[in-house]
Amino acid sequence: MFIRRLIFVSALAAASPVAAQVEKPVDPYVQSNANAGATPFTGEQLLAAFHGQDGVGRIVDATIDQGIVDPRTAEIFKATDLVRLRRTLKEQIAYLLGAPVTYTGRDMKSSHKDQGINTAEFNALVEHMQHAMDKEGVPYRAQNQLLSKLAPMKRDVVTR
Numbered sequence: 001m002f003i004r005r006l007i008f009v010s011a012l013a014a015a016s017p018v019a020a021q022v023e024k025p026v027d028p029y030v031q032s033n034a035n036a037g038a039t040p041f042t043g044e045q046l047l048a049a050f051h052g053q054d055g056v057g058r059i060v061d062a063t064i065d066q067g068i069v070d071p072r073t074a075e076i077f078k079a080t081d082l083v084r085l086r087r088t089l090k091e092q093i094a095y096l097l098g099a100p101v102t103y104t105g106r107d108m109k110s111s112h113k114d115q116g117i118n119t120a121e122f123n124a125l126v127e128h129m130q131h132a133m134d135k136e137g138v139p140y141r142a143q144n145q146l147l148s149k150l151a152p153m154k155r156d157v158v159t160r
């Protein structure tokens with residue numbers, strides 16, 4: 001009986017989204033919204049154009065889903081903790097769009113310093129984000145407002 005219950009509980013844990021969301025530890029760093037790399041937009045309009053934090057979540061997931069299968073970028077993501085990346089990127093984008101969210105991830109320079117990302121790879125990921133925003137139905141002007149916040153981060157992301 002005990003064994004049967006144990007098997008049941010283990011099966012539950014394996015199926016539980018909580019169990020699937022475990023992040024790997026990272027070296028200590030100072031948490032700050034300044035790590036998001038830009039100041040956020042103010043007001044609620046822009047976030048609404050992205051369909052709120054749910055919309056941001058869908059856009060980030062679709063961007064990463066494409067980035068990890070695209071042969072141009074797949075290799076870069078092989079060793080990445082995607083649970084953490086999805087969480088922190090959602091926080092960062094929502095924060096920049098003016099959501100009442102704290103960005104808890106690392107700054108862009110330290111996050112990407114060992115990734116050896118080039119301009120073509122940077123552009124590939126932007127392309128995926130544009131497709132994801134199109135799919136979400138984000139108006140073109142709102143898309144460009146977000147991209148204008150992300151573009152200057154290229155100098156911290158691209159290292160070769």
Ligand code: HEM
Nearest residue numbers: 073076080081088089092105106111121122125150153157
């Ligand atoms: C402006 C563009 C970009 C933004 C805003 C961004 C944002 C982020 C964020 C928030 C993190 C997680 C930070 C943390 O773990 O504390 C991260 C990590 C990462 N990013 Fe980006 N990123 C950008 C461009 C790219 C590009 C172009 C690639 C590859 C093609 C890329 C690959 C990665 C990888 C592999 C990691 C995980 C690093 C690790 O495992 O430590 N990023 N990025």
